Amino acid sequence: MGLADSGMLQKPVAKPLTWLLNYSRKYSLWMFQWGLACCAIEMGAALASPRYDMMRIGVIPFPASPRQADLIVISGTVTDKMAPAIRRLYEQMPDPKYVISMGSCANCGGPYWDSYSVTKGIDQILPVDVYVPGCPPRPEALIQAVVMLQEQIQNEGIGNDDMRKRWNGEPINVV
Amino acid sequence: MSDLEVLTTRVTEALGDSVIEHAEACGNLVLRVRLESWRSVAETARKELGCNYLSFISGIDWMPAPTVGLIEGDTSTPAQPKEMTFGAAGSAGRFQVFAHVQSTSQHIGFTIKADLDEAAPHCESWVSVYPGADWHERECWEMYGVVFDGHPSLRHLYLPWEFEGHPLRKDFPLLAREVKPWPGLTDVEPMPGSESDEDSKDEAGEA
């Protein structure tokens, strides 16, 4: 986080302050609207339908621009034609940013594992935090993925070194 | 006389000499017409037979796929005959273009096929008859390399502009079955009509 590096916070950051910052961050995840394929409808059901209603766990699905978002859900098949656009939008997001790969297609190619135009796995172009299996995963699975991501955020350190370490760890798998 | 027989007589009379052969396939009338009259057939179908609705235009490659059914006894991969056979109404060679037209008022429809030259497949465009043929012909050019003479802009429809090959040809290998590395990230694709996109159009013109 830039806050620690800018000198406004003394390093190492005090534990209660880290806890407070992480606590605030995890319940105000701004999620980038990025509907790709079938999973996008289940993502829509998780966000907009009264039955699932993801906003109650602190995910705000309103930013239509990646520059205001800190969570992106890759919901569906990524094609080779689409991959550059995804990469570019991901780069526009401010740090710290999180990626949830939703559905078999985004995880590994899914039913299109041998297609000539599908990117087999979004993790070839983005670092993924949480993988959600399923074709498509139920909305509950996506909600659980977000909860697991929130747990991860709560345990994060603050400061650039810790952020860098984050990518060396294993991604979370929702089971 | 059944409806299909009535339709067959009507269509073959209207199209006259252009029809080489006609057949029935599961209740659907299939006609094979001469390549020279590909466009005039569409005009007759639209103006005289009242087929105002274009369902699709596509191509077909009759060559047996070299990579299908290689593993003996594996039921998860399909097995297909290895010799070249042709479908309803026959064919003269490897490539065919086929289309389906329908009438929304008389509720009739039939499939039209035409044989293409194997070395340089090309045929006339239907865009001036059915405006909707535009995208179908772009798709067919991309997938089979069939050049449609008179099409306003034959360029990639589905695939990235630098894609090589025609995927639906039977000799195009499926990437994951043959090991081929991921092409990697390219830069953002150019706007349609810009220079690099023009190249692909030029290639289309030469082919």
Next chain:
Amino acid sequence: MSTTEQPSVPTNSGPDFNPGPDFKDIPAFEVDPGLQRHLADARVNVELDTGDMIINLGPQHPATHGTLRLVVRLDGERVIAADPVIGYMHRGYEKLTEFRTYPQVTTLINRIDWLSSFANEVPFVHAAEQLMEIEAPPRAQYIRTALTELSRIATFLLFLGEMGLQVGALTPAFYGFRDREHVLNLIESATGGRFHPNFNRIGGLKDDLPWGWIAETRNVMKIVLDACDVFEDLVLGNEIFQARTRSVGIIPGELGASYGVSGSNLRASGVDWDLRRDGAPYLAYPELDFEVFTHPDGDSFARYWVRLQETRESARMVLQLLDKMPAGPIMAKVARIIKVPAGEAWVETENPLGQMGYYVVSKGGTGPFRVKIRSASFSNVSILPWMLRGVYVPDVVTILASLYFILGDIDR
């Protein structure tokens, strides 16, 4: 710190700007002379010479509900030319079907039009059955029809909500999603999948209906019929909605047909053509009593109106099916390893989005030799360059929403 020179920024306007050959005028087609008068050129304002601007709508844009990219050339607020760039969801179905066996293909084609997956399977399974000269037993046909209509209801409920969302009303979206969940529950309890049932087998169905399903469906159909009334009051009767949609995005019926526009979009343009009634008889539709709705206007409002009436009619059809549901087996006698004799079959059905057809070519193996997939949205969207000429930017969103396409159905 101060900069004396402004860096040269490439502009998209000015007299020297060359938009490229792609934006040259769409040639005047030899359609009816009466239609030529309607060609949208006349509506483009050429008197005020303002600079043109090219903007990209998509591939990531909330209004394209998916990955459609529209390159539009604007003169002020007006669209001069629009070029849809598709293929961001192209997954190569037609190639993949050649590398799959027949039962595997049904799994794959579920995902073409992902909102009405069950309806996607039906024409392919029918084509295979026609080639094998078998027929599913009557009970299987009835269950297939019921599930097809249920997926139509689920698809249209999403549209009825989403269309409101696109013109600025948030409430209908919640109602649409709420009532859709009931229908998805029914599909899930019968097939095991909310989205991709993969329930059809060549020659019948995987399973019979679960216990209590028929009674539950009757209840849900009441909810759906009530929801239709709610949408009629809430959306169709809304003055703002009417102002946004009336006479916006008009498709003349004859032109629409020549572009291959089908389904509710074509019926909203006054063409009375429904494959459930007019096509080759399939499923249990010949035994049902239902009405086909058309609207003479052909604008966005008409498309919403037609879909709303069709949702209601589908619910009535499901109720009829439940009353007439015959008893008996659900599977015909089929060999364990399915081999389809050589031949060709063209089967078209009326899917929620329009005419869906499969041209299946078999050479006698365990997998199809060639499957041409004729999907509805592909042709429905191909009329966009014509429709969008001369409209205002906010109307672009209305038109896209009212055409109601699914990206997987465009790109396959």
